[in-house]
Amino acid sequence: MQRMKQKHAISIVVGIILCSLLLLAFVYAEPTDSKNQREQTPTLFIHGYKGGPRSFQTMLQRMEHNNWAEKAMVIHVAPNGDIVFGGRLAKHHNPLIQVIFAEDKASIAQQTIWIEDILYRLKNIYEIDQVNIVGHSMGGLTATNTILQDSMNKEFPHVEKLVVIASPFKGIDKNNYFKVNKGNAAVDLRPHSQALTNMIQRKTYFPPSISVLAIAGVSNNYGTDGLVRLDSAMGIEAIVNEKQLKRKIFYNKRATHSGLHELEAVDQRIATFLWKNTLE
Structure with missing residues (x-):
């Protein structure tokens, strides 16, 4: 016993x-990967109306090839809003995240809801405190709308830098375009649409701390990229302060609406804006 x-x-x-x-x-x-992730600033790439996996694919490949950044994730959003994260963020150099909407003709409001869901998960599951966003065409409108709507929401990472490429803040002033292109997104892309008007009316909610780069192309003698007028592509200037805005216009026959994200000069300008300190 x-x-x-x-x-x-x-x-x-x-x-x-x-x-x-x-x-x-x-x-x-x-320190764990969690701490390392909190110190990272991933960059989300959001495609435009009728875009998809190929919209930013080659740009991201070139950025990786130049050792400017690493593609870390692809996020797929189903038409019903289900979201699938593919990849990992741990210990990547300037991590890139490609966002792909299966429903590529959804409204700005609907896309904003999906981006909010993504940002919430990045903050609360992946412990990301800050992000950059690059949006092409309608993707830039959705990114801007998300910032205007949620800049004070502590459940989301704060946005440090925003790049909008050929984003039509004043709409697409081309009647023939809407004879072919339909859906909720097409409604939002019309000049003076409610969605575009609402963004300008809420401009005071855009944080002055966010640095913004607006990129436009002029590929013809009409002052357009073949689809979006120069003044529309620079229309974010009606929302953000002059001090926080940088502009870059590419005068090139190849600087078309869908060709801008295929130009290496555009890659370089975006990389310098986003990661200047890490490229030096």
Whole structure:
């Protein structure tokens, strides 16, 4: 009986020692990937109306090839709003995240809801505190609308930098375009649409701390990229302060609406704007 009590006492002592060792190991452990992720600033790439996987694919490949950044994730959004994250963020150099909407003709309001869901998960699951966003065409409108709607929401990462490429803030002033292109997105892309008007009316909600780069192309003698007028592509100037806005216009026959994100000069300008300190 006495021997059993001794064994029991020894077991208790050993248990206490093991627990103490585990506690010390936890306290003095090296920083985890979670801390590293909090220090990262991923960049989300949002395609435009009728866009998809190929919209930013080659740009991201070129950025990786130049060792400017690394593609870390692809996020697929189903028509019903289900979201699938593919890839990992841990320890990437300037991580890139490509967002792909299966329903590529959804309204700005609907796309904003999907981006909000993505940002919420990045903050609360992946522990990301800050992001950059690059949007082409309607993707830039959705990104801007999300910022205007949620800049004060602590459940989302804060946006540090925004790049809008050929985003028609004054709409697409081309009647023939809407004879072919239909749907909720097409409604929002018309000049003076309610969605575009609402963004300008809420301009005071755009944080002055966010640096903005507006990129436009002029590929013809009409001052357009073949679809969007120059003044419309620079229309974000009606929303953000002059001090926080940078502009870059590419005068090139290849600087068409769908060709801008295929120009290496555009890659370079975006990379310098987003990651100047890490490229030097």
